[in-house]
Amino acid sequence: xxxxxxxxxxxxxxxxxxxxxxxxxxxxxxxxxxxxxxxxxxxxxxxxxxxxxxxxxxxxxxxxxxxxxxxxxxxxxxxxxxxxxxxxxxxxxxxxxxxxxxxxxxxxxxxxxxxxxxxxxxxxxxxxxxxxxxxxxxxxxxxxxxxxxxxxxxxxxxxxxxxxxxxxxxxxxxxxxxxxxxxxxxxxxxxxxxxxxxxxxxxxxxxxxxxxxxxxxxxxxxxxxxxxxxxxxxxxxxxxxxxxxxxxxxxxxxxxxxxxxxxxxxxxxxxxxxxxxxxxxxxxxxxxxxxxxxx
Amino acid sequence: xxxxxxxxxxxxxxxxxxxxxxxxxxxxxxxxxxxxxxxxxxxxxxxxxxxxxxxxxxxxxxxxxxxxxxxxxxxxxxxxxxxxxxxxxxxxxxxxxxxxxxxxxxxxxxxxxxxxxxxxxxxxxxxxxxxxxxxxxxxxxxxxxxxxxxxxxxxxxxxxxxxxxxxxxxxxxxxxxxxxxxxxxxxxxxxxxxxxxxxxxxxxxxxxxxxxxxxxxxxxxxxxxxxxxxxxxxxxxxxxxxxxxxxxxxxxxxxxxxxxxxxxxxxxxxxxxxxxxxxxxxxxxxxxxxxxxxxxxxxxxxxxxxx
Numbered sequence: 001x002x003x004x005x006x007x008x009x010x011x012x013x014x015x016x017x018x019x020x021x022x023x024x025x026x027x028x029x030x031x032x033x034x035x036x037x038x039x040x041x042x043x044x045x046x047x048x049x050x051x052x053x054x055x056x057x058x059x060x061x062x063x064x065x066x067x068x069x070x071x072x073x074x075x076x077x078x079x080x081x082x083x084x085x086x087x088x089x090x091x092x093x094x095x096x097x098x099x100x101x102x103x104x105x106x107x108x109x110x111x112x113x114x115x116x117x118x119x120x121x122x123x124x125x126x127x128x129x130x131x132x133x134x135x136x137x138x139x140x141x142x143x144x145x146x147x148x149x150x151x152x153x154x155x156x157x158x159x160x161x162x163x164x165x166x167x168x169x170x171x172x173x174x175x176x177x178x179x180x181x182x183x184x185x186x187x188x189x190x191x192x193x194x195x196x197x198x199x200x201x202x203x204x205x206x207x208x209x210x211x212x213x214x215x216x217x218x219x220x221x222x223x224x225x226x227x228x229x230x231x232x233x234x235x236x237x238x239x240x241x242x243x244x245x246x247x248x249x250x251x252x253x254x255x256x257x258x259x260x261x262x263x264x265x266x267x268x269x270x271x272x273x274x275x276x277x278x279x280x281x282x283x284x285x286x287x288x289x290x291x292x293x294x295x
Numbered sequence: 296x297x298x299x300x301x302x303x304x305x306x307x308x309x310x311x312x313x314x315x316x317x318x319x320x321x322x323x324x325x326x327x328x329x330x331x332x333x334x335x336x337x338x339x340x341x342x343x344x345x346x347x348x349x350x351x352x353x354x355x356x357x358x359x360x361x362x363x364x365x366x367x368x369x370x371x372x373x374x375x376x377x378x379x380x381x382x383x384x385x386x387x388x389x390x391x392x393x394x395x396x397x398x399x400x401x402x403x404x405x406x407x408x409x410x411x412x413x414x415x416x417x418x419x420x421x422x423x424x425x426x427x428x429x430x431x432x433x434x435x436x437x438x439x440x441x442x443x444x445x446x447x448x449x450x451x452x453x454x455x456x457x458x459x460x461x462x463x464x465x466x467x468x469x470x471x472x473x474x475x476x477x478x479x480x481x482x483x484x485x486x487x488x489x490x491x492x493x494x495x496x497x498x499x500x501x502x503x504x505x506x507x508x509x510x511x512x513x514x515x516x517x518x519x520x521x522x523x524x525x526x527x528x529x530x531x532x533x534x535x536x537x538x539x540x541x542x543x544x545x546x547x548x549x550x551x552x553x554x555x556x557x558x559x560x561x562x563x564x565x566x567x568x569x570x571x572x573x574x575x576x577x578x579x580x581x582x583x584x585x586x587x588x589x590x591x592x593x594x595x596x597x598x599x600x601x602x
Binding site for chain 1: 344391394395397398399401402403405406407409410413414417527534538569570571572573575576577578579580582583584
């Protein structure tokens with residue numbers, strides 16, 4: 001019997017696992033938001049729609065073109081990233097010099113359109129995407145049963161997040177990116193094509209959301225509103241972490257997933273509000289966010 | 296003087312309108328117009344984009360609806376209490392939200408409103424997905440029966456004019472001037488000795504209370520308070536209304552609300568009902584890309600250039 005101080009370890013670990021998985025998606029999405037914010041100083045409200053788009057493209061590609069999960073894992077982020085690049089080039093750039101609130105509203109409008117189109121085409125009930133054969137089954141651990149696909153999500157998400165962090169903090173490309181965040185005019189003066197870097201950054205941030213969407217397709221139901229529901233939570237997480245650091249976005253995302261999982265075990269009624277409550281507490285104690293710099 | 300004439304014409308139009316158009320539809324337009332004006336007080340005159348105003352609309356609606364069903368209070372008292380509830384919620388929201396600026400302000404208000412949404416979804420007194428149905432309109436001061444749609448419309452018109460007047464007064468008061476100063480140059484306002492966050496907070500509370508007033512009134516008009524009013528879609532709609540009409544103009548949000556409500560009513564009746572969110576999104580994109588000053592802003596530009 002795995003009970004200790006009246007705590008059912010089996011259920012507790014189960015919820016912790018769910019928390020880590022949700023946290024992986026929070027981390028991927030808030031990482032994308034943070035990268036885009038760093039250079040463009042805008043919040044992409046369509047990030048949730050891009051996540052949903054990723055899941056749907058994977059689903060449709062399998063159904064109509066026989067593209068399996070493994071190819072989708074590469075092709076879908078590229079497709080979504082391309083959509084993001086077009087979005088930045090033709091819609092966001094023309095108003096880049098206006099108040100940043102306008103670009104927020106623009107991406108909000110785009111999110112409504114994308115979500116509306118998919119609701120119209122597929123209804124609002126969810127569709128399912130089969131777990132790839134190679135990742136079916138699971139492993140029996142002392143305190144829990146760990147399905148392989150869930151372990152895969154956590155490992156891959158952490159790797160992708162860590163890789164992105166490494167690329168931004170340690171490589172030359174990342175140095176351009178950080179320089180662009182600090183002083184775009186000076187960088188332009190050094191002969192670096194800043195508008196191109198901005199466009200590619202936006203594409204990459206959005207591609208991360210598309211990637212998260214493919215990862216999510218086999219475990220969540222694929223539905224048009226899957227993106228908007230998760231996005232508002234991710235916004236709260238971004239406020240909690242502050243957008244000052246890439247590492248902060250990753251850690252806060254995973255951490256909040258775990259907090260949510262624990263709440264589901266100890267006090268399920270509060271599980272869908274706990275992250276917002278944490279946000280309130282952080283705003284009261286450290287308004288700039290856990291990893292943010294005081295303005 | 297010219298403005299006075301225009302206002303009188305509009306008043307005459309509002310008084311005569313229900314002889315031509317369905318009074319419940321007109322009352323709906325007025326409720327949303329008040330909602331949008333309240334929202335615009337914050338965005339247009341203090342430069343603060345709230346993405347959570349649905350929370351106040353919904354709170355006003357739920358409080359008034361609950362009181363009308365369970366307490367036997369007269370409608371004007373229920374509306375007043377709904378407004379106060381919204382104002383109190385706004386006081387809490389505002390305290391938290393003014394700690395952050397710009398885009399963070401929008402995200403904080405959105406997240407707080409989502410918290411309120413989940414609260415109403417789970418709270419035992421809101422009937423979850425069904426909402427509060429069959430809210431009685433009651434009799435104003437215990438004397439004037441509001442069940443007649445025509446009477447209801449004129450009651451809503453009085454509330455709207457009162458709210459509109461209050462917003463107008465606020466904007467043109469010294470307080471309103473300080474808000475504009477903060478919008479234009481916050482650092483300078485601070486250096487002049489104004490407690491910027493306090494002014495923002497006050498504007499937030501006034502805006503929230505008036506949004507709740509709109510929600511309370513709307514609940515009486517439709518005899519319904521539901522989750523639709525607290526959903527983030529609603530927070531988006533009020534932004535769109537203000538944007539279409541003209542951010543920072545006094546009458547713009549009224550026109551914008553009229554435009555959006557008419558569009559929704561027209562679309563939801565026919566085949567196009569399924570496309571409503573797509574069309575709203577498209578209007579958003581078009582407005583942001585090429586119509587940022589809104590209807591009233593464009594008209595003013597036209598007048599400046601041609602007269």
